[in-house]
Amino acid sequence: MPTKRVVIDYAVLKQRLDEYVEQEHMRRSQVRDMVLQAICQLPQPFSASELTEKVAEQRVSTASVYNIIRLFVKARILQCVSRESTREHARYEVLTGDARIITIKCWRCGREKQITSQPITNAIKAYRIPNFNIKRYTLFLYGECKVCRSYKRLF
Numbered sequence: 001m002p003t004k005r006v007v008i009d010y011a012v013l014k015q016r017l018d019e020y021v022e023q024e025h026m027r028r029s030q031v032r033d034m035v036l037q038a039i040c041q042l043p044q045p046f047s048a049s050e051l052t053e054k055v056a057e058q059r060v061s062t063a064s065v066y067n068i069i070r071l072f073v074k075a076r077i078l079q080c081v082s083r084e085s086t087r088e089h090a091r092y093e094v095l096t097g098d099a100r101i102i103t104i105k106c107w108r109c110g111r112e113k114q115i116t117s118q119p120i121t122n123a124i125k126a127y128r129i130p131n132f133n134i135k136r137y138t139l140f141l142y143g144e145c146k147v148c149r150s151y152k153r154l155f
Contacts, residue, residue: 008040008094013077020075034058035068036077045081045091081138100124101138106145 013036021028038054039046052065069092072078079095081103102120105112124137 008044010037010040013040013094016077017072017075020077031060031064032068032071034060035065036072039072039078039094045093047089047091049089051092079138082140095136100136102141103139104141104143106148107142108144108148111145111147 014033017032017036018028020026035051035055038051042050042054048062048065048069051069052060052062055065069078073080073092076095078092080090081093081101082091100121102115102117103112104115120139124134124139127134
């Protein structure tokens, strides 16, 4: 899965984490802070194993990384962006305020690309769900890319 370089403001995420920790009456943790710093340095999206490799020198266990990821998802610091295939592990990225992500993905080769589509965005805005206000979304569209379609024609 291609990754993208995104500039992530550690101070903003740290503040969000501190607010969540205080709200949930948890204690502060240096390990969480180290993992948060590592997340800010990783290309987005990333897997738990990539994050574990990044913090391995600081002696953070794999179990701690998974627990911290779960906590960061609850704290709305991270979001899971793909878990559609048993061949792939979950991938995570930093959750931005009102993200509207549309991703097209080739189900044969796995290439993916984030796109903008005003008609899709307008359709989602126009769709009303009773007693529910959509703030953000991630939409995956699966199909075959041009390369895979042309390769299939050769054989």
